[in-house]
Amino acid sequence: MSDARHPERLYRMIRLIRRFEERSIDLVRAGEIQSGIHACIGQEAVPTGVCATLTPDDVLLSSHRGHGHLLAKGCDPDTVLAEMAGRVTGVDKGRGGSFHPSDFAAGVYNATGTVGHGAAIAAGVAWALRQDGGDRVVVSIFGDGAVTQGALLEGFNLASLMKLPVVYVCENNGYATTLPVASGVGGTITGRGEAFGIPSSTVDGQDVETVLAAAEEAVARARAGDGPSLLEFRTYRYEGHHTFELKARLRYRPPEEIEAWRARDPMVIQAARLPGPVRERLDAEVEEIVERAVRFAVESPFPDPVDALDHLYTTGPTPRPGLSLC
Amino acid sequence: MPKLSYLKALNRALGDEMERDPSIFVLGEDMHHALTNVTAGFMERFGAERILEMPLTEQGFTNFATGAAMAGRRPVIEFQIPFLLLLVFEQIVNQANKFRLMSGGQTSVPVTYLCPAVGWRAGWGAQHSDQVHALFAHLGVKTVVPATPTDAYGLLVTAIRDDDPVVVLGALASLPLREDVDFAALAPIPLGVGRVHREGSDLTVVAIGHQVHDALAVAEDLAGEVSIEVFDPRSVHPFDWDGLAASLDRTGRLVVLDDGNRSCGLAAEILATAAEEMRLVAPPKRVTRPESAVVGASPQLDVALLPTRQQLTAAVHQVLKT
Numbered sequence: 170m171s172d173a174r175h176p177e178r179l180y181r182m183i184r185l186i187r188r189f190e191e192r193s194i195d196l197v198r199a200g201e202i203q204s205g206i207h208a209c210i211g212q213e214a215v216p217t218g219v220c221a222t223l224t225p226d227d228v229l230l231s232s233h234r235g236h237g238h239l240l241a242k243g244c245d246p247d248t249v250l251a252e253m254a255g256r257v258t259g260v261d262k263g264r265g266g267s268f269h270p271s272d273f274a275a276g277v278y279n280a281t282g283t284v285g286h287g288a289a290i291a292a293g294v295a296w297a298l299r300q301d302g303g304d305r306v307v308v309s310i311f312g313d314g315a316v317t318q319g320a321l322l323e324g325f326n327l328a329s330l331m332k333l334p335v336v337y338v339c340e341n342n343g344y345a346t347t348l349p350v351a352s353g354v355g356g357t358i359t360g361r362g363e364a365f366g367i368p369s370s371t372v373d374g375q376d377v378e379t380v381l382a383a384a385e386e387a388v389a390r391a392r393a394g395d396g397p398s399l400l401e402f403r404t405y406r407y408e409g410h411h412t413f414e415l416k417a418r419l420r421y422r423p424p425e426e427i428e429a430w431r432a433r434d435p436m437v438i439q440a441a442r443l444p445g446p447v448r449e450r451l452d453a454e455v456e457e458i459v460e461r462a463v464r465f466a467v468e469s470p471f472p473d474p475v476d477a478l479d480h481l482y483t484t485g486p487t488p489r490p491g492l493s494l495c
Numbered sequence: 496m497p498k499l500s501y502l503k504a505l506n507r508a509l510g511d512e513m514e515r516d517p518s519i520f521v522l523g524e525d526m527h528h529a530l531t532n533v534t535a536g537f538m539e540r541f542g543a544e545r546i547l548e549m550p551l552t553e554q555g556f557t558n559f560a561t562g563a564a565m566a567g568r569r570p571v572i573e574f575q576i577p578f579l580l581l582l583v584f585e586q587i588v589n590q591a592n593k594f595r596l597m598s599g600g601q602t603s604v605p606v607t608y609l610c611p612a613v614g615w616r617a618g619w620g621a622q623h624s625d626q627v628h629a630l631f632a633h634l635g636v637k638t639v640v641p642a643t644p645t646d647a648y649g650l651l652v653t654a655i656r657d658d659d660p661v662v663v664l665g666a667l668a669s670l671p672l673r674e675d676v677d678f679a680a681l682a683p684i685p686l687g688v689g690r691v692h693r694e695g696s697d698l699t700v701v702a703i704g705h706q707v708h709d710a711l712a713v714a715e716d717l718a719g720e721v722s723i724e725v726f727d728p729r730s731v732h733p734f735d736w737d738g739l740a741a742s743l744d745r746t747g748r749l750v751v752l753d754d755g756n757r758s759c760g761l762a763a764e765i766l767a768t769a770a771e772e773m774r775l776v777a778p779p780k781r782v783t784r785p786e787s788a789v790v791g792a793s794p795q796l797d798v799a800l801l802p803t804r805q806q807l808t809a810a811v812h813q814v815l816k817t
Contacts, residue, residue: 281590289554486732
């Protein structure tokens with residue numbers, strides 16, 4: 170049970186991400202998370218399975234839909250939720266928010282908002298880790314919308330050229346905001362990896378055991394010094410791109426498509442592998458964790474406005490104010 | 496005393512720092528042949544693990560440097576041409592320079608972006624001739640524009656040692672400069688500390704980068720009629736506002752000479768700050784490229800757009816009249 174790959178641990182993490190996101194949407198509605206969020210409900214098996222293969226020393230670069238990545242990488246739900254709520258107790262002291270959270274102690278280096286650019290940042294991190302010795306790996310997670318960005322392909326090229334220990338993870342949830350993959354992606358996602366000589370495969374992203382098996386192979390390849398891999402996980406988000414869709418009521422996805430993917434709910438798939446009493450115990454544990462995080466977030470203070478430009482520079486200069494009264 | 500060229504000063508600063516700190520590495524294009532000469536001899540001296548030959552993938556390798564920096568390295572990227580800094584503006588401004596704040600201080604991104612070739616060169620055309628220092632200053636990226644070989648050495652050393660992203664811009668017009676130098680006296684120069692190249696009592700000329708030398712020539716030409724102080728901020732962000740205020744306390748008159756475009760340029764900020772906060776006894780002037788300037792490829796057209804010593808002389812005379 171201590172191994173993150175244990176079926177109970179996999180279920181517990183999926184459940185944690187699911188409930189964390191559901192309660193976060195409640196906090197968006199309540200005005201506690203003012204930015205709104207990009208929820209990953211429906212996609213939980215991907216970060217859960219991928220991160221189960223990682224050590225705390227491995228590095229992950231996330232995306233704007235990253236709450237699940239952080240939780241699966243071992244970040245504290247309390248400080249992640251406080252960050253999303255813009256509180257000073259957040260892991261980034263309220264400077265990262267829901268969109269750009271990082272937690273360097275847990276190996277989450279950041280989530281750049283520029284879609285796809287994390288792929289080349291990941292290559293640089295991987296190069297430095299390899300220089301340090303050891304067998305640490307870097308995972309770069311992005312969505313299907315990122316594969317049409319040139320910077321991502323530049324990252325693929327460098328990772329392949331330098332044979333870097335990177336695992337590229339594409340969460341293909343079918344839509345770049347409102348644009349269907351078929352309308353945005355010429356060729357295939359895995360074809361992009363293959364063009365750079367990167368072993369690439371398309372994998373079911375709804376069954377966490379399948380995700381885990383694919384990730385183990387890719388991570389092992391990186392650890393062995395055999396270079397990068399690309400895993401395209403076919404998955405689906407049950408919610409909108411962003412919580413603004415709660416009001417916008419966009420109609421870019423057919424209801425029957427949503428229902429078909431709901432029939433392959435990653436939480437239900439993994440729950441079916443566990444005895445009922447075990448599941449109930451894990452669910453209760455998760456509720457306690459999530460409710461504690463909610464309390465911690467909403468009861469935490471906001472940052473002091475006087476400190477708005479703290480952390481901009483490591484050393485000097487103090488920025489001049491917008492109004493000069495001298 | 497031995498002579499030190501501007502280019503050799505950059506080479507020497509980078510080499511000295513790499514000897515001192517093994518976390519420093521260089522990445523850029525045509526490294527095996529040290530095309531710009533900044534890294535001349537480095538492939539043999541430091542090896543391919545510290546001198547990274549990169550393909551034409553500027554956005555990719557600028558992000559690569561950000562990643563390596565967050566993992567404890569001190570990358571120095573060489574860009575051969577100034578427009579490449581616009582190509583990677585996103586990577587520097589919106590990513591590297593924001594990651595420390597966005598992480599609440601968890602990380603630093605100590606990357607040096609070195610372009611030893613900004614500004615105009617005859618016939619190189621519209622896309623190779625820009626001055627980009629004001630853009631970085633506007634968005635808060637630490638940026639230095641050394642005017643002399645000694646300052647090029649000292650500011651590049653400081654940029655590399657700084658824990659944040661720093662842009663180092665050497666003007667093409669500065670590269671042939673040579674200076675008598677005591678090598679033992681070469682030292683880091685702090686960011687945000689300007690230099691008075693020539694003291695004067697009637698009027699301050701603030702000049703940026705290679706135009707410091709134009710300002711000094713004009714000051715010498717006009718020495719019989721006016722006492723001009725030549726102030727070189729050296730770093731454009733942070734800017735030595737205290738140094739400028741002290742100079743204006745002495746002179747009360749100001750002309751800014753800047754090879755950037757006029758609108759929203761560095762000269763505009765210097766004039767505005769001086770007008771708001773400093774002692775001026777006459778309206779100040781600036782001498783810059785025209786608003787919206789795009790140089791072409793015919794040198795005869797291009798030089799008509801660059802600030803000249805004649806324009807500076809005219810501006811000095813006008814400010815003295817009021």
